[in-house]
Amino acid sequence: MTHEREFFDTIAGQWDTMRAADAEKINQLVDLIGLIPGSGVLDAGSGTGVLLPFLKRAVGTGGTITAVDFSGNMLAKAEEKHGGLGGIEFAVADIMQYTAGKAFDAIICFNFFPHIKDKPQFLVRMRDMLRPGGQLVIMHDISREQVNAIHQGSKVVQDDRLAPAEAVKELFLANGFTVGETIDDNDRYFIKGLKA
Structure with a gap:
């Protein structure tokens, strides 16, 4: 875990230039979540905050966003870029040890889920941080095959694989969720779990 943290801390300055964000596709994915104004959202594995302006648009001025990442350098970039949006709290923490002290309407894992080592335990922890009926969403703005190919090219994250949506659904x-919309196609990945 320390090795991965060092890896992400080191590349934080270049992260946003390594792969351009597709704003149209990210907007479509966020629309699928179905957030309503005033929602409280946890952005798990926020990185440099690519998702934050899209979430802010969805939750509005009355909503709150908590951005959590274990890389202090990545999260510092997120705060530098998006701290001025308001209503965003930044927390440097390992999501597996993070304690919010509040319940969320939604927890979003954008381009992050493959990096979780103990996925069943992660799902239990996230479920416990959701309000009844709250949702956990795992999404990528590229295909599962593209995610796995990118990771395979890196010694640090080569074992961080994204499983087929059917396996994640199981x-x-x-682990205490019902499953809503699921997409696993040639240009995006999306699965929504609702706290049972």
């Missing part, structure tokens, strides 16, 4: 069901 994990959700086994």
Whole structure:
């Protein structure tokens, strides 16, 4: 874990130039979540905050966003870029040890889920941080095959794989969620779990 943290801390300055964000596709993915104004959202594995302006648009001025990442350098970039949006709290922490002290309407994992080592335990922890009926969303703005190919090219994250949505759906069901919309196609990945 320390090795991965060092890796992300080191590349934080270049992260946003390594792959351009597709704003149209990210907007579409956020729309699928179905957030309403005033929602409280946890952005798990926020990185440099690519998702933050899209979430802010969805939750509005009355909503709150908590951005959590274990890389202090990545999160510092996120705060530098988006801290002025208001209503965003930044927390440097390992998501597996993070304690919010509040419940969320939604927890979003954008381009992050493959990096979780103990996925069943992660799902249990996230479920416990959700309000009844709250949702956990795992999404990528590229295909599963593209995610795995990118990771395979890096010694640090080469074992961080994104499983087929059907397998992740089974994990959700086994850990206290019902499953809503699921997409696993040639240009995006999306799965929504609702706290049962």
